[in-house]
Amino acid sequence: MRLAVVALLFTSLALSCEASSPASDTTGTLSSALEPVYVDGAASYTDLPDGDCRIVLRSVGRIPYQGGYTTSCEAGGTPNGPCVYVWTGVVDVDAARFDDVAKVEVLFRTLTTQGAWYSIPATEVEASADGFRRFQFTIDHYTPGAGMSFTSLNRTEIDLIPYLVLGDGTRVFDHNRVAHPLANYELRLSNGWSVQPDDSCQPELPPAVPEYVLSYPDFTESLNDGPLVAGGQLRVSYDPLRLRATQGCMGSQGPVSATTVVADWRFDDGVVHSATVQTYTESYGYACQGQPTPCVKADTFAPVLDLPASATRVELWFHCVPGFSAGAPSNWMYDSDFGANYVLPITAPASAIDWAGGWELYNARAGEPRVLPEPFAWSELTNMGLGVQARVYVQGVTDQATPPADALQGWVLSDLHECTPGGTPTRQPLELAAIHTGPYGADHLFRWNVESTLGRCPAGDYRYRFEFSRDGGETVTLLGNAGDTTDPSAATTWRSIHSTKPY
Numbered sequence: 361m362r363l364a365v366v367a368l369l370f371t372s373l374a375l376s377c378e379a380s381s382p383a384s385d386t387t388g389t390l391s392s393a394l395e396p397v398y399v400d401g402a403a404s405y406t407d408l409p410d411g412d413c414r415i416v417l418r419s420v421g422r423i424p425y426q427g428g429y430t431t432s433c434e435a436g437g438t439p440n441g442p443c444v445y446v447w448t449g450v451v452d453v454d455a456a457r458f459d460d461v462a463k464v465e466v467l468f469r470t471l472t473t474q475g476a477w478y479s480i481p482a483t484e485v486e487a488s489a490d491g492f493r494r495f496q497f498t499i500d501h502y503t504p505g506a507g508m509s510f511t512s513l514n515r516t517e518i519d520l521i522p523y524l525v526l527g528d529g530t531r532v533f534d535h536n537r538v539a540h541p542l543a544n545y546e547l548r549l550s551n552g553w554s555v556q557p558d559d560s561c562q563p564e565l566p567p568a569v570p571e572y573v574l575s576y577p578d579f580t581e582s583l584n585d586g587p588l589v590a591g592g593q594l595r596v597s598y599d600p601l602r603l604r605a606t607q608g609c610m611g612s613q614g615p616v617s618a619t620t621v622v623a624d625w626r627f628d629d630g631v632v633h634s635a636t637v638q639t640y641t642e643s644y645g646y647a648c649q650g651q652p653t654p655c656v657k658a659d660t661f662a663p664v665l666d667l668p669a670s671a672t673r674v675e676l677w678f679h680c681v682p683g684f685s686a687g688a689p690s691n692w693m694y695d696s697d698f699g700a701n702y703v704l705p706i707t708a709p710a711s712a713i714d715w716a717g718g719w720e721l722y723n724a725r726a727g728e729p730r731v732l733p734e735p736f737a738w739s740e741l742t743n744m745g746l747g748v749q750a751r752v753y754v755q756g757v758t759d760q761a762t763p764p765a766d767a768l769q770g771w772v773l774s775d776l777h778e779c780t781p782g783g784t785p786t787r788q789p790l791e792l793a794a795i796h797t798g799p800y801g802a803d804h805l806f807r808w809n810v811e812s813t814l815g816r817c818p819a820g821d822y823r824y825r826f827e828f829s830r831d832g833g834e835t836v837t838l839l840g841n842a843g844d845t846t847d848p849s850a851a852t853t854w855r856s857i858h859s860t861k862p863y
Contacts, residue, residue, distance in 0.1 A: 406528075409535040413561035414457050415464070416536045417522050417545060420449030421554030432500040443506045447499040447547070449555070451482055451522045451534070452492035460527035464495045468520040472502040474649065475641075475657030482522070497522075518547040536561050542597070542662055569593045569664060572676070572704065574695075576601040581702060588706045591669040596623050596676065597662045600638040603680040607693035611682030615644040618683025623663055627671040627706075635663035637678065667706055675701040708756045713768075713828045713837035717844025718751040719855070722807060734841065735821070735856040746811040749793065750839060751803035752828050758795075759802035767830060768792070770806040774824035776813055776857065781820030790826065814859055823854040 422429040422445055433443040451464055464482040469475065482495035504516050521544045523533040537555070538545055539562070547553040568585040570592070575581075576599040588594055600621040603609055610617040621638040638660045648655035667674065677696035681687045696702075720729035721736065724745025732748060752758065757767045770790035775783040793807040794800055806826070825840040837845055841853035 406530045408530060408532050409541055410532050411535050411539060411562075413536055414454045415522060415524050415532060415534045416452055416561050417534055417555060418450040418452055418559070419555055419557040420447055420520070420545065420547070421552070421556075422447055428506075431506050444500060444503045445506065447503065447518070447553075449497050449499075449520075449522075450557075451495045451497065453495065453524055454491065455493045456491050458524070458526070461493075462525045462527050464522065464524045466497045466499075466520055466522045468499055468502075468518060470502045470516070470518050474651070474655070475659075476651055476655060478502070514549055516547075516549070516553060518553065519544040520547070521545060540662075542660065569595045571595040571597055571662075572702075573597045574602060574678075574702070575599050576605065583704060588667060588674070588704055589709050590667055590671050590706050591709050592667050594665045594667060594674065594704075595662050596625075596637075596665065598623055598637045598678055600640065600660065600680075602695050603678065603693055604640065607680070609680035609682050609691075609693040610642070611684045611687060611691075613684040615647040616683075617642045620681045620683070622679050622681065623676065624679065625665060625674055625676045627668055627674055629668075633665075636661055637663070641683070669709075671706045673703055673705055675703050677701050712835055713752055713830065713845060714755050715753040715844060715846070716750060716826070716828050716837060716839045718749075718803070720749050722747040722749050735858050737858045737860075745809070746814075747807045747809045748824070749805060749807040750826055751800055751805050753803045754830055757830060758804045768804055769829050769833060771827045772808045772824055773827065774822060776810070776817060776822040776824060779817035781818075781822055785823065787827075810857070814857070817859065819860050822857045822859065824857065825854050 424430075425434055430446050431443040432446055449466070451466070453461060453464060464484075465479045466482060467477050467479050469477045478501070480497055480499060480501075482497040484493055485496045486494050499518070499520070503518070504513050521533055521538075523531045525531055535541060535543070537558075545555055547555070570586045570588055571584045572594060573580075573582050573584060574597070579602065598621070603621055604619065609619045609621075611619065618639075618641045620636060621640070622634050623637050624632055624634050626632050638658060641657045642654055643656075644654050665674070677694060679692045679694045682691050719732045721732040722729050722745075724747065729749065736748070752768055752770070754768065770792070771787050772790055773785040773787050775781060775785050777786045777788055778784075790806040790808055792804060794805040806828070808824070808826075825838060827836050827838055829836045838850055838852075839845055840850050841855050842850040844850065
């Protein structure tokens with residue numbers, strides 16, 4: 361349900377007479393927008409986000425006019441009303457992937473709407489590049505007037521989001537250039553109250569921040585894009601209805617009720633931190649100032665937590681503060697997992713392997729390792745379960761009392777896999793043979809069971825080396841002919857096996 365999300369998005373209003381960048385790729389003749397339609401938060405729709413470039417805002421901004429900017433009076437609108445600044449924008453829809461688009465619209469709000477969202481239509485103007493259908497929209501209601509003070513204009517804020525409506529009533533919202541499902545296009549002083557023309561669909565995004573989602577009404581908790589890594593971040597997306605719909609945390613004064621929902625958390629040091637999740641106000645009658653009643657203003661936020669480099673866990677809980685005189689701590693209501701708090705583990709950041717080496721030849725029948733010569737000549741030993749093994753150490757991982765078995769990965773590169781002496785080496789995973797057993801202490805032991813492969817390959821000289829990673833292969837440490845990874849030649853040299861194929 362998109363509307364439940366829209367009603368929680370960020371808003372307010374404001375604007376300057378100076379540096380506002382226009383939408384330079386607008387098409388067609390500017391005309392007055394139709395009267396915006398108030399969007400009732402109680403309405404029900406089937407809503408979907410689009411992150412696949414099927415509908416995307418290309419640009420939005422004001423149009424220069426005689427040293428200033430176009431107002432509704434110059435555009436032919438509101439002849440008997442105030443002259444307000446006009447915004448116009450362009451939306452592209454991928455015609456090849458939609459055959460039943462009923463209409464394209466834009467939701468917007470400003471401080472003048474006092475948190476309420478309004479919809480306006482977008483009119484098709486021409487075919488765009490790459491098979492897109494191009495639509496243009498105009499906003500000339502609830503925007504700042506040309507006669508406002510400079511200070512008031514500079515405070516202007518406008519939020520908007522385009523969407524299309526399919527034949528069955530489904531609404532598909534543009535979440536391409538603003539990918540987060542709780543985000544809108546925000547026109548602010550800092551961006552000249554505009555979105556600059558751009559033919560690309562999606563910007564280059566930074567790495568995803570892990571997100572902890574606490575939902576309603578199913579009351580589930582899930583971590584997306586994890587795990588949490590010390591020194592990284594965590595976004596907390598909490599549905600305030602978990603508190604507002606289940607506990608009496610609204611405070612009233614006359615025709616207005618209000619509450620604030622807060623997220624609390626602490627790391628290993630026990631210091632409690634807090635951030636607002638939602639400010640919610642519900643008004644009736646005259647308090648709605650002419651809007652349909654009840655009217656709701658809800659600003660919802662997803663706080664981003666900075667995870668300390670030394671942290672190993674984070675505890676979270678939530679509380680709501682009734683508005684007005686009922687806001688004393690004794691009246692707060694809590695969501696704290698029935699008093700246990702919500703706890704997420706934090707892992708150490710990925711890094712290079714601290715040490716790898718200790719080459720040995722392992723005889724499964726004898727059950728003990730011995731020194732591995734270089735080159736390793738294999739001629740007479742058969743049916744002995746021979747393997748080549750090496751050890752790996754990573755501080756904070758392999759030296760833990762109960763280290764995770766999947767924290768490290770190892771591979772062997774060798775031309776023996778394809779039985780082609782001197783050929784191109786191929787890669788196969790190594791077996792994790794032991795953790796904290798026998799003489800290996802704080803190391804993990806990896807083993808390459810080589811005998812069965814040697815038995816099927818012709819005589820020849822084969823080469824091999826190992827690779828290790830503690831982050832799934834993104835950062836790899838090579839271990840070659842050198843004694844261990846502290847030797848610079850470890851990454852460039854190879855060990856070898858001489859096979860005479862005795863049978």
